[in-house]
Amino acid sequence: MITPVSQAEFVAQAEGRLPAMEEVAEGVWCLPLRIAPGRMPFSLSYLVRDAEGGVHVVDPGWELDANVDAIDTAVRAIAGRGARIASLVVTHLHPDHLGLAERLRQRDGAPVIFHRAEQRAQEVVATRASDPGPIQADIEAWGVPEGSRAEIARFAQASARPVVIADVLVDDDDVLPIPGRTLRVIHTPGHTPGHICLVDEAGGLLYTGDHILPTVAPGVGLGGPTVDNPLEAYLDGLAAMRAYDDLVGLPGHGYRFRGIAERATEIARRHLGRSFEVAQAREADPDASVWEIASRLSWSRGWENLARHHIVSALRQTAMHVRLIADGRLDDMRKAWGEDVPHPRPSA
Numbered sequence: 601m602i603t604p605v606s607q608a609e610f611v612a613q614a615e616g617r618l619p620a621m622e623e624v625a626e627g628v629w630c631l632p633l634r635i636a637p638g639r640m641p642f643s644l645s646y647l648v649r650d651a652e653g654g655v656h657v658v659d660p661g662w663e664l665d666a667n668v669d670a671i672d673t674a675v676r677a678i679a680g681r682g683a684r685i686a687s688l689v690v691t692h693l694h695p696d697h698l699g700l701a702e703r704l705r706q707r708d709g710a711p712v713i714f715h716r717a718e719q720r721a722q723e724v725v726a727t728r729a730s731d732p733g734p735i736q737a738d739i740e741a742w743g744v745p746e747g748s749r750a751e752i753a754r755f756a757q758a759s760a761r762p763v764v765i766a767d768v769l770v771d772d773d774d775v776l777p778i779p780g781r782t783l784r785v786i787h788t789p790g791h792t793p794g795h796i797c798l799v800d801e802a803g804g805l806l807y808t809g810d811h812i813l814p815t816v817a818p819g820v821g822l823g824g825p826t827v828d829n830p831l832e833a834y835l836d837g838l839a840a841m842r843a844y845d846d847l848v849g850l851p852g853h854g855y856r857f858r859g860i861a862e863r864a865t866e867i868a869r870r871h872l873g874r875s876f877e878v879a880q881a882r883e884a885d886p887d888a889s890v891w892e893i894a895s896r897l898s899w900s901r902g903w904e905n906l907a908r909h910h911i912v913s914a915l916r917q918t919a920m921h922v923r924l925i926a927d928g929r930l931d932d933m934r935k936a937w938g939e940d941v942p943h944p945r946p947s948a
């Protein structure tokens with residue numbers, strides 16, 4: 601069982617309410633921020649006070665005026681009137697994490713910091729938005745039937761988003777420029793190519809971003825196309841997290857928790873359960889296309905009823921599982937996560 605660290609956050613999450621800011625550890629606060637309607641109820645931002653009175657914002661959250669107000673109020677409460685935002689650290693490129701970075705940088709001059717691969721990923725997504733070629737290639741490779749191709753292509757096309765240029769690009773094992781505090785970067789690709797977690801050993805904290813969440817299994821491959829298989833990278837990244845089981849998990853959504861190794865295992869087994877389902881479908885019909893395999897998997901609403909944009913996501917997910925199997929990684933994944941990975945049941 602994973603254990604919530606804050607009962608208030610846990611209850612607020614369950615009720616879909618925005619919890620209040622809480623001090624997490626000496627000099628670190630958790631600030632829940634709103635997300636645009638129709639998404640998850642809120643994101644969790646973290647404020648870190650440094651030895652010189654500056655406040656570093658980890659994941660500045662969705663671009664909303666209410667969130668700017670919340671951050672400003674919090675920074676004043678933590679470090680006093682006239683306190684400044686010293687840096688904006690972003691775990692990954694999604695708008696519920698990166699959203700306010702540009703606006704706060706322009707206003708306060710604080711440097712924006714994220715992983716090198718996340719810079720590249722944003723550029724790739726921006727290029728794709730104006731080039732239908734790669735999507736056509738995917739559709740061909742997935743074996744989408746002629747009659748569905750145009751429609752699938754429309755939903756698969758990336759929408760253009762402004763690229764945020766980092767002031768500081770970090771790599772795995774770098775230490776963030778925060779005076780008096782050691783926050784070390786762990787590159788955890790999978791959810792997006794340049795996703796990072798942050799370790800604060802002295803504070804007993806692991807900032808998990810959307811790599812490990814307490815209430816949902818994070819989606820994989822959500823940062824545009826990559827050369828590597830995001831699912832493989834993601835599972836390897838989950839395995840690496842088991843070394844930090846004695847730390848408190850500070851996720852990007854949900855609530856702070858203990859039980860990092862157990863949660864990593866739960867999430868990995870969920871993904872692997874799907875891999876085994878795909879492996880079975882391939883055994884039954886070795887020549888089946890990604891489209892055909894996807895159509896034979898269990899989906900909570902049934903394949904026929906999946907909305908078109910969900911079909912695109914279903915095809916992408918299936919292709920990642922097919923690749924994991926084709927690359928021969930299934931057996932060692934099974935050794936790593938348990939020989940008895942259960943067959944997945946579709947969620948309600």
Ligand SMILES: [Zn+2]
Pocket residue numbers: 643694696697810852853
């Ligand atoms: Zn998120």
